[in-house]
Amino acid sequence: MSEVVDLAQQLIRYDTTNASDDGATGDERAAAEFVAERLADAGLQPVYVESAPRRGNVVVRLPGADPTRGALLVHGHLDVVPADGSEWSVPPFAGEIRGGYLWGRGAIDMKHMVAMSVAVARRFAQDGIVPPRDIVFAFLADEEAGGGHGAGWLVEHHRDLFDGVTEAVSEVGGFSYTVRDDVRAYLVETAEKGSMWLRLKVRGTPGHGSMIHTDNPVAKLTKALARLEAHEFPLVLHPAVEDFLAGVADLTGVPFDRDDPEAAVARLGSLSRLIGATLRDTANTTILRAGSKGNVVPSTAEATVDGRMLPGRERAFERELAQILGPDVELAWDQLPPVTTTFDGHLVDAMAAAIEAEDPGARLLPYMLSAGTDAKSFQRLGIRHFGFAPLRLPAELDFTSLFHGIDERVPLDALEFGERVLTRLLRTC
Template structure:
C-alpha cells in the first residue's frame, strides 16, 4: 500500500473498525488445540501491515511454526507512570459451517450486525485496538502512559504458544507494566430498564484434568471385579453430581449489591433462592454470572476399549473444573476424594483464578469513558466464568481487567455468542466501543 492509499488523518477510528473486524474474521485462525489448525501467522501479518503502514514498528514473534504474536510498545507522554498492556488474541474456536446460517468466515454484514467466527471472541476488540492505535500513528496523539499493544496466539488453548510463552520467555516485552485490559468485559445489559455495563474484575480458575482408571483386561463374558470402565464411570458420576458450596467473592457480592440497588430488592448471601432473581435480572449475561456463584466441575470426555466383548485395561476421562479464585487447593482435594482410590487425577492444563479491585485510576477512567458516551448508565464489576490471557500476565504482577466496551441491544444473547453458532456483533456496538476505547486511552 502506498501513502496515497492510506486513510486520511481526518478518518476517525470508528469509521474503519467495521472493515478491520471483517478482514480479521475472513482470516481463518481456528484453534483445534492439537496443532492441526491454520495458526495465527496470516492474521499476525495482517496486523503487522495495518500497523506499519501508519508508521509503527511492531515486532512479530513466532513461537512455533505459524503460531505468531504481535507486540508494539508506544511511548506515553509521562514515562514515570507504569505501562498499560492492551491485548487481544487472534485465534478462534472452530466453527462447523453446516450448523451456521451464514459462512462463518465470510464476515457478512446482515441486519446491522457483522456475522462470523470471532465477531465477539475476540476479533471485534482486536479491530477496536487496531483502529485506535492506527489513529495514533496517523495523527500523532499519544496516551498518558506507555502502551504495550499485544495480539496473542493460542488463547483458546491456554496460551501455550501465545501469552503464556511470551511471559515465560520474553518478560522484557512487558517491563514496567502494572495493569492490562482485554476481553469479555465492558458490554451492556438491561437491568430493570437501566443500561448497565459489566466490567470484568475477576475470573475463575482453570483446571483441565484427566481421570485414569487402570483395571484387568479380559473377556467380556467373564466375572471381572477390577473393571476400569466401572471405576471411571463411578468417579465421573460422583464428580458430575457433586453439589459445590455457594461462595460469593468480593466481586460477585459487589455485582449483586449493584443489581439489588437497581431493582429495589435485597438478598441473603447465604440463600441461593434469594440470589437467583438478581442473576436472572442480568438477562443473557446470567449465563456468565450464574456460573460464578460456586466452583464448577463438568465431565467432558470419555474413552475406553476397542470392542464390545473385550474388557479394557484402562479407561480415561476428562474434566473441565473452574474453581472460585483462592479455592483451588480445596477443590483439587475434593476432586481427588470424589475420584476415589482407584482413579488417578492428572493435569492437562491448570491456571490461576484472578480478582482485582473495582477501584483506582484505571477503573475510574473506564467508568468515565463509558459515561461520556452513554450518560446515565452504570458500571458494575463481575467475575468471568471462563478465562483470558490476563492469567498469564498476572505472573508478572500485572492486574488484568476485561473491558471490550459494547453497547448492545438487550435482546441479543451476547453470552451465548461465545463459542456459539451464528456469532455476531452489532455494527453500532463496534463503533461505540471504538469511541469508548479511544477516550480511555487518551485519559488513563
C-alpha cells in the same frame, strides 16, 4: 464501511482455529501478519514473533506523555475455537454482514477487540495523538489453549516487551447488560476463576465382552464421573460477585439478600448462566475415551474434566475432587491460577468516564468471569488486569451464549461504539 468493521470482517476471514487442547494445531500467522501490516502502514513499528512455526504474535508500544507512569497493556487473542459450518446460518469464516451484525467465529471472542485496538492504534499514530502514558498493544496466539504459544510464551521469552506495564485491559468485560427499560450496566471483569484441566484414568482387567467382569474400567470411571456430576461444591460469595449483585439490586430496586445469592442470580435472565457459575467451583466432563472394539473390555478408561475454582479455593478444590472420584481414579492436571483485583483507581475512573460520555446514565459494575483469559499469564509480571472490551448491546441479544457458540456475531454499531469508548479511555488513562 467504517474502518473498525472492515478490520473485524477481514480478521474473521482468517481461519485461526486452535483445535487441540495443547495448542499444537493452531495457525495465527496470516492474521498476525495482517495486524502487523496495518500497524506498520500507520507509521508504527510492531514486533512480530513466532513461538513455533505459524504461531504469530504481534506487540507494539505507543510512547506516552509521561514515561515515569506505569504503562497500560491492551491485549487480544487472534485464535478461535473450532466451528462446524453445518450448524451455522452463515459460513463461520466468511465475515458476512447481515441484519446489522457481523457474523463469524471470533466476532466476539475476540476479534472485535483486536479490530478496535488496531483501529485506535492506527488513529493515534496517524493523528499524532500522545496518550498520557505508554500503551502496549499485544495481539496474541493460543489463548484458547492456555496461552503456551502466546501470552505465556511471551512472558517467558520476551518479557522486555512489557517493561514498565502495571495494568491491562482485555476480554471479557465492557459489554452492556440492560437492567431495566433503558438503564444499562457495563460489566468490568475484576476476577476470574482458576482453570484446571483434569486427566482421569482408571485401570481394569481386559477380556472378552461376553464374560462376567467385575473389574471393568469403563464402569468404574463412569461411576466416578456420576458422583462428580451429582456433587455440589460449596457456595462462596466472592467480593466481586457480591458487588455485582448489590449493584444490580441498587439499579433495579429489588433487594439483594446476601444469604440467598442464587435468588438474585435467577433474576438476571440470560446473564444468570455466567454469574451463577461464579458462586461455586464447577467440574464438567468434556471427553471420554475407552475401548477399541465392541466385544473387548478394555484395560483402561480415560476422561477429561474441565474444572474451575474460585480464588482461594485451589487446594480445597483439589482435595474435594480426589475425595469424590475415589482411589481407583488416577489424577493428573494442568492448572492456571485465578485472577483477582479491586475495583478502584484512576483506570477504573477513566473507564467509567469513557462509557458515560457515550452512554449517559450507564454504570460500571465489577464481576467475576467463570472462564479464563490471558490475564493468567500476564499476572505473573505483576500486571493488574481488567476485562474491558466495550460493546453497547441490544437488550434482546443473549450475548454470553455466543462465546464458543453457534452463529457468533456482533452488532456493527456496537463495534463502532467500542472503538469510540476505547479511544476516549486511552486518551485519558
